Each structure stands twice: as structure tokens, then as C-alpha cells.
Amino acid sequence: MTLYHFGNCLALVYAPYHMAYKFSGISEYATFSKCVYAGGLYIFTQLCKMLLLATFFPDSDNIQSGGEYDVFLEILKATVDLADLLGIYVALNSIPGKGHAKILTAAIGWASAEVLVSRSVLLWVGARGSEFDWRYVRSCAESNVSLLQHAASAALVWLCARSDLPRRLLPPAAALLLLVPYRALLEEALAGALALSAWGLLALRAAHALGVALAALAMYATLVQHSALS
Amino acid sequence: MWLDQADGFAEIFRGYLPYYLLVVFPIFIIMSPANPVAASHEFSVYRMQQYDLHTVPHGCRSASFNLEGRSLSSWSMSRHCVVARIQDITIDQFVEIRSKAGALLLVLPKNDTLLTDEQKEHIKLLEMAMMQQDIGIPVYFAEWTPEFEDIIKDLQHSFITDDKSGTALEAMFNTVSSNGYQIVVSAPTPAKIDSKPVTIHGKLVGRSGAAQTIVIAAHYDSSSVIPELSFGADSNASGAVAVVELARIFSRLYSAAATRGGPSLVFMLTSTGHSLNYFGTKKWLEEHLDAVDASLLQDISFVMCLDSISSSPLTMHVSKPPKAGSPAQSMKARLGAPLVHKKINLADEFLAWHHERFSIRRMTAFTISSLQSHKDPSRNTLLDTPSESSFRNIADNIAATARALASHIYNLTEEDNEEDSILYDEALGVDEASIRHWYKFLSSQPRSPQVITSTAPNGGVTGALERALSKYLETTVSAHALDKREPEYALYSPTRAILYVYSVKPAVFDLILTLAIVAYLTLVYFAIQLFPRFYEEYAKVVTGKAKVN
Numbered sequence: 103m104t105l106y107h108f109g110n111c112l113a114l115v116y117a118p119y120h121m122a123y124k125f126s127g128i129s130e131y132a133t134f135s136k137c138v139y140a141g142g143l144y145i146f147t148q149l150c151k152m153l154l155l156a157t158f159f160p161d162s163d164n165i166q167s168g169g170e171y172d173v174f175l176e177i178l179k180a181t182v183d184l185a186d187l188l189g190i191y192v193a194l195n196s197i198p199g200k201g202h203a204k205i206l207t208a209a210i211g212w213a214s215a216e217v218l219v220s221r222s223v224l225l226w227v228g229a230r231g232s233e234f235d236w237r238y239v240r241s242c243a244e245s246n247v248s249l250l251q252h253a254a255s256a257a258l259v260w261l262c263a264r265s266d267l268p269r270r271l272l273p274p275a276a277a278l279l280l281l282v283p284y285r286a287l288l289e290e291a292l293a294g295a296l297a298l299s300a301w302g303l304l305a306l307r308a309a310h311a312l313g314v315a316l317a318a319l320a321m322y323a324t325l326v327q328h329s330a331l332s
Numbered sequence: 333m334w335l336d337q338a339d340g341f342a343e344i345f346r347g348y349l350p351y352y353l354l355v356v357f358p359i360f361i362i363m364s365p366a367n368p369v370a371a372s373h374e375f376s377v378y379r380m381q382q383y384d385l386h387t388v389p390h391g392c393r394s395a396s397f398n399l400e401g402r403s404l405s406s407w408s409m410s411r412h413c414v415v416a417r418i419q420d421i422t423i424d425q426f427v428e429i430r431s432k433a434g435a436l437l438l439v440l441p442k443n444d445t446l447l448t449d450e451q452k453e454h455i456k457l458l459e460m461a462m463m464q465q466d467i468g469i470p471v472y473f474a475e476w477t478p479e480f481e482d483i484i485k486d487l488q489h490s491f492i493t494d495d496k497s498g499t500a501l502e503a504m505f506n507t508v509s510s511n512g513y514q515i516v517v518s519a520p521t522p523a524k525i526d527s528k529p530v531t532i533h534g535k536l537v538g539r540s541g542a543a544q545t546i547v548i549a550a551h552y553d554s555s556s557v558i559p560e561l562s563f564g565a566d567s568n569a570s571g572a573v574a575v576v577e578l579a580r581i582f583s584r585l586y587s588a589a590a591t592r593g594g595p596s597l598v599f600m601l602t603s604t605g606h607s608l609n610y611f612g613t614k615k616w617l618e619e620h621l622d623a624v625d626a627s628l629l630q631d632i633s634f635v636m637c638l639d640s641i642s643s644s645p646l647t648m649h650v651s652k653p654p655k656a657g658s659p660a661q662s663m664k665a666r667l668g669a670p671l672v673h674k675k676i677n678l679a680d681e682f683l684a685w686h687h688e689r690f691s692i693r694r695m696t697a698f699t700i701s702s703l704q705s706h707k708d709p710s711r712n713t714l715l716d717t718p719s720e721s722s723f724r725n726i727a728d729n730i731a732a733t734a735r736a737l738a739s740h741i742y743n744l745t746e747e748d749n750e751e752d753s754i755l756y757d758e759a760l761g762v763d764e765a766s767i768r769h770w771y772k773f774l775s776s777q778p779r780s781p782q783v784i785t786s787t788a789p790n791g792g793v794t795g796a797l798e799r800a801l802s803k804y805l806e807t808t809v810s811a812h813a814l815d816k817r818e819p820e821y822a823l824y825s826p827t828r829a830i831l832y833v834y835s836v837k838p839a840v841f842d843l844i845l846t847l848a849i850v851a852y853l854t855l856v857y858f859a860i861q862l863f864p865r866f867y868e869e870y871a872k873v874v875t876g877k878a879k880v881n
Binding site for chain 2: 104106107110113114117118121122125126233234235239246316319320323324326327
């Protein structure tokens with residue numbers, strides 16, 4: 103609509119990231135460069151994924167425009183997102199510090215890079231046009247949810263990579279981790295089954311991300327307890 | 333605690349964020365195009381007719397606008413573009429919109445044939461009212477689409493109003509829930525079209541000795557409130573088809589010396605009809621009467637103009653009742669058409685019928701038409717579209733005219749003999765396939781003067797008619813020039829434009845959105861601030877023990 107509207111959207115995107123960085127305490131570790139590094143890793147991972155997708159699913163765009171929805175193909179494509187977990191793992195390894203700082207730094211860097219690469223252009227082009235659409239506000243809110251999502255994923259990756267993880271926690275952590283690449287697919291399938299609107303889907307995503315994050319937090323708390331006791 | 337938080341908030345704005353944004357944003361804004369996004373709705377629309385006749389302006393005088401769309405009931409000022417269905421708007425409403433609104437967008441009916449007679453009559457009257465005066469605001473017409481139907485419904489049920497009734501909360505809710513539409517047309521300012529009216533004529537030479545000439549004339553343009561949608565099936569595709577068909581019939585008769593008639597026949601088609609006061613005919617007459625070589629129009633027996641002949645019965649319009657025993661009287665008797673007499677009124681802005689142009693030059697002239705009055709609104713309507721029943725009437729009328737003309741030319745008094753009448757039918761039979769073809773072709777082409785006089789004379793409808801006539805007789809195409817200093821008429825472009833409809837929200841909406849976002853961010857802030865305490869409690873619940881480290 104107007105520049106003012108664009109400002110609104112920008113505030114919605116930027117402020118939570120900024121607050122997460124400032125007030126979570128990781129800024130005390132002076133890890134801004136590490137955030138940038140994680141962001142760079144994100145972009146590199148996406149390029150690798152694109153290469154993979156273009157090699158193994160060359161005509162996937164045609165199928166989408168054709169209207170056919172091949173579940174198996176979609177699952178295979180989502181599997182490529184496992185590369186994201188690998189990227190997060192590399193980012194976690196290269197960040198020094200305590201567990202929670204590592205996780206948050208990687209998650210913020212990763213999610214900001216995603217916002218910058220995949221949402222900012224759409225926002226810049228769309229939200230400033232004369233046309234009003236709830237889509238842009240929704241996309242901004244979605245980027246907040248994705249920050250939570252990435253934090254949960256990073257925490258799960260960190261947990262699974264720990265050698266001192268209690269044995270009984272490994273199966274649930276690994277299961278949640280393996281589900282991460284398919285979460286978008288699952289959410290969309292559920293939204294389709296429930297005939298949810300776009301806002302409903304967003305709420306579903308938020309709820310899902312919150313659930314996974316709480317589960318990861320519980321495991322983190324247990325791990326901390328465990329390592330403190332032993 | 334509270335002071336701490338205030339400090340934290342301030343920090344966001346105290347950080348590096350605002351400073352680099354101050355630099356980066358202006359650069360981005362300067363670099364990026366003004367309107368980077370395409371509208372979600374894009375329509376091809378037609379601008380209302382605009383022309384000057386003897387420097388008197390007619391029609392819509394402006395083209396561009398960028399206004400908020402409103403329905404017929406909710407518009408209130410000159411910053412609104414009224415969007416309505418053409419069958420919904422009354423003439424009184426139109427008069428008010430013309431003087432007070434910012435623009436008018438009318439959506440044409442989905443299907444002409446589904447309109448009731450009352451609605452058709454209403455549209456014709458509305459068109460007449462619209463063309464009566466010049467209009468300062470832009471007026472556009474759009475063809476029906478489902479998207480337009482949605483937009484009109486949205487506007488009709490919109491909560492956006494200017495009155496301040498209701499509580500503030502209600503108003504706030506309305507601004508969030510309702511859709512507004514910004515309607516934009518960016519068209520060039522109206523400019524005069526380089527108009528070159530033409531007249532096509534051809535002559536069939538009669539038997540030597542008899543120097544009398546009969547002229548058969550028609551105009552082939554059409555007129556309605558929308559130049560691009562003037563299909564004019566009745567007025568005057570029917571007349572033009574009749575001239576072509578008569579040329580075909582008589583060229584066959586005149587090709588053999590034995591059946592050649594006495595008088596010469598001149599067939600003429602002109603590209604500027606009643607809407608422009610038969611300008612082409614006037615110029616054509618000047619050229620052929622006042623020139624040194626005035627052989628074409630020597631000794632005119634009568635001039636027969638054909639105008640709107642797609643219903644029955646036919647009527648003969650004259651400006652002077654024909655004397656008994658004159659050729660015109662003989663034609664009238666043979667056609668069996670009633671006579672309507674109307675004197676030429678030179679003080680009138682418009683000439684009533686085509687034959688008046690000839691009558692002014694002291695020729696015996698009459699118009700054959702199925703209309704009773706020259707004021708009939710169906711001569712200037714966009715509803716003038718082809719139909720099968722009109723086609724049947726045209727074919728019958730052409731046959732009747734051909735018969736009457738032949739019987740006049742060969743001076744036959746009796747047709748009672750059955751053998752003879754079969755002979756006539758053979759010689760004078762109309763070729764229905766050809767009539768149908770031409771009728772379909774002409775009534776599928778927009779033939780307003782704006783369209784046909786701005787294309788090259790050998791292209792478009794003019795070129796097609798010229799080629800058709802030249803199959804039967806030698807044709808000449810004469811282009812007429814307008815007076816440089818005082819043009820008799822002026823036509824204006826653009827006749828069509830692209831209309832963009834943006835869905836927008838009221839300005840207050842963004843303010844409300846800002847409030848909502850600020851509330852949300854405050855919530856996020858507290859969530860982050862309270863996270864350590866939450867974690868402590870949560871860990872206690874999960875592990876069942878107090879946190880150790």
C-alpha cells in the first residue's frame with residue numbers, strides 16, 4: 103500500500119529477531135560475526151539443495167503447474183531438506199560457547215538469512231505496492247514463527263550430537279529431528295484435511311513450532327540436569 | 333523492573349538500527365520504480381465517445397483518473413469513481429454524477445439478449461442523455477466479467493462510508509474488515525485523431541441517350557456512446573449491405589446490352605453518417621457538383637438513401653412531398669411505402685436524414701428506412717447488434733427495394749403475369765449467402781467514425797467494401813479533407829484504455845495495524861524477558877527436581 107505499511111511489516115519482521123539477539127544474552131558473547139557466518143552457511147546450504155533438486159527433480163516445476171500433486175515426489179523433495187540439518191550442525195560446531203548460546207546464535211543467523219533471502223524481496227516489492235494484501239502481513243508473522251522453528255531444530259541437532267545425552271532421550275530427539283524436514287509438508291497436509299484458511303495454517307505452524315520447541319526445551323533441561331548430576 | 337524494561341526498549345532504537353536505515357532507505361526508495369507491483373485486477377475498458385461538431389463539444393472530455401471506487405449509493409464527492417451496472421443507473425443519477433463525482437465506470441450487461449425490453453429502452457435513453465452534453469469527468473465502459481461482478485457487489489455491501497455514525501470500535505472494525513478499491517486509468521490526454529473520411533462510389537452507365545442518373549446511397553459507419561463497441565447492425569450495416577447487394581443485382585442486368593436500363597446508376601457509400609452530419613456526403617457533392625468536370629451527377633432523377641432497414645415495414649422519408657408523376661412518386665408507389673414528410677431545419681445541429689444533404693443541393697431525394705422518426709434512439713445505441721430476424725427482414729427489404737427500383741427503371745406497370753414474375757425473381761433474386769456474409773462482417777466490426785476514418789482507406793471496413801463494390805462496378809474512393817482552420821468536426825482518442833483496480837484499505841487501517849504490531853512486539857518482549865524464569869519452572873516440572881546449576 104504505502105511506505106508506512108512497508109514499515110509496519112518491517113517492524114513485525116525485524117523487531118523479534120533484534121530482541122531475540124539483544125535480550126537473550128547471546129549478544130554478550132559478541133557473536134554477531136558468528137550469526138553472519140551461520141547466515142552464510144544457510145545460503146550455501148540452499149545452493150547445494152538447489153543443485154540437488156535441479157539434478158534429481160528437473161521437471162518438478164512442470165508438475166506443480168500441471169496441478170497434479172505427487173505425494174511421493176513431494177516427500178522425496180522434502181528429504182533434501184535434511185541438508186539443512188547438516189548445515190545447522192556445521193554452524194553449531196563452528197560456534198564456541200555454552201549450549202544455549204550456540205543454539206540461539208545458529209538459529210538467529212540461520213533464520214535471519216532465510217528472511218533476508220526469501221522474504222525481503224517479496225516484501226519490498228509487494229508491501230509497497232498500491233495493492234493491499236494480507237499476504238504480506240502474514241508472511242511477516244510467519245517469519246517470526248520460523249525463528250522459533252529454527253531454534254527448535256538447532257536445539258534438536260545439538261541434543262542429538264551430544265555424546266552425553268541420556269539414552270532414553272535419544273529416540274524421541276532423533277524422531278523429532280527426522281520429522282523436521284517434513285514439517286512443512288505435514289502442516290500443509292493437515293491444513294488441507296481440516297480445510298484451514300491461510301491464517302489457520304499460520305496458527306497451526308505456530309502451535310507446531312511451539313510444541314517442538316517445548317519438547318526440545320524439556321530434553322535440554324533434562325540433559326543439563328543429567329550432566330550436572332554426573 | 334519497569335525501569336529496566338524501559339531501558340531495554342530504548343536500546344532498540346538507540347542501537348545502530350535507525351542510523352543505517354536512515355541512509356539505506358532513501359537510496360532504496362530512489363532506486364526502485366514508483367509502482368513496482370501490478371494490480372491484481374486489470375481490465376480492458378472503453379472510453380466514452382468524444383467529438384466536436386462544428387466546434388461544439390460532445391461526450392467525455394477527459395481520460396485519466398486515480399480515484400477510490402464507490403457504488404451508486406455510497407459515493408459523495410469528486411474523489412470517488414462511481415462503479416455501477418449500466419442497467420442500474422438512472423438518468424437523474426447520471427446527471428448528478430456528471431456534475432459532482434470524479435469518474436464513472438459502467439459495466440455493460442452480461443448478455444444483451446437477456447435484457448428485458450424495458451432495460452433496453454432504458455439503456456438507449458441513457459445513451460441519449462449521455463451524448464446530449466459534454467461531460468467533464470472520465471467515463472468508461474467495461475465488458476462484464478465475473479471479477480467486475482464481485483467488485484460491484486463488494487462496493488455495494490461495503491461498510492466504508494463517510495458518515496461518522498456508530499461507535500469508534502465499530503468504525504475500527506469496519507476499516508479492518510472491509511475492502512476498498514482504488515481505480516486507476518492512466519491514459520494519454522484526449523487528442524484529436526487525424527480523421528480522413530472517405531466516400532466510395534461507382535457508376536453503372538445506362539443506355540446512351542438517356543442521361544438521367546439515379547443515386548443509391550448509404551453510410552456505413554455507426555454511432556453509439558462507445559466508439560469501440562459501435563457495431564450498428566441496423567444503423568447502418570443494413571443500408572450498406574443493401575447498397576452492395578443492389579450493385580450486384582444491377583451490375584448483372586447492366587452488363588448485357590439487352591437488359592441495360594435507361595438511367596445510369598451511381599452507388600455511393602460514405603464513412604461519416606448521421607453522427608457527423610453526413611460530412612462525407614456534403615464534401616462528395618461539393619466535389620462532383622462544383623467541379624468543372626461535373627459529369628457524374630448530371631441530371632439526377634432521384635437519390636435513394638438507405639438507412640436502418642432491418643425491420644418492416646419500410647417508410648419513405650422526404651423533405652418535400654414528391655409531385656404526382658415524378659420518379660420519386662413512382663418509386664413510392666412501387667415500394668408501397670407510406671410517406672413521412674419532414675422539412676429540413678438548418679437551425680438544428682443535426683440533419684435528420686441522409687437525403688437532406690442531397691435535398692439541400694436541390695436534388696430529389698428520399699430515405700428508405702424502417703424507422704418512423706429520425707429521433708429514434710436505436711440509431712445511436714450500443715445495443716444495435718445483429719440478429720437472425722433482422723437478417724430475414726433485411727433480405728426481404730432488399731428484395732422489395734430491388735424490385736421496385738427495377739420496375740421503375742424498366743417502367744413496368746404490370747407484374748400480375750405469373751411467368752413474368754418468375755422471370756423477375758430470377759433476374760432480381762437476392763443472394764442471401766452474400767447478404768448474410770456482409771451483414772455478419774459489418775456488424776462484427778466496430779464502425780464508429782473514430783475507428784473507420786482513422787484507418788487507411790484500403791484497409792479495414794472501408795477497404796473491404798471498396799473491394800466488394802469493385803467486383804461489380806468501377807469504383808472510385810475519394811478522401812475528404814477537413815477545413816484546417818475551422819474543422820467541421822473533430823474526433824478524439826483514446827477510445828480504449830487499461831483499467832487497474834487495486835484493493836486497498838483505508839488510511840486509518842495502517843494506524844490500527846501499527847497498534848496491533850506494537851502490542852504483539854510488547855508481548856514478545858515480555859516473553860523473552862520472562863524466559864529464564866519460565867525455564868526454571870519448566871525444568872522443575874520436567875525433571876521433577878530443582879535446578880542445580
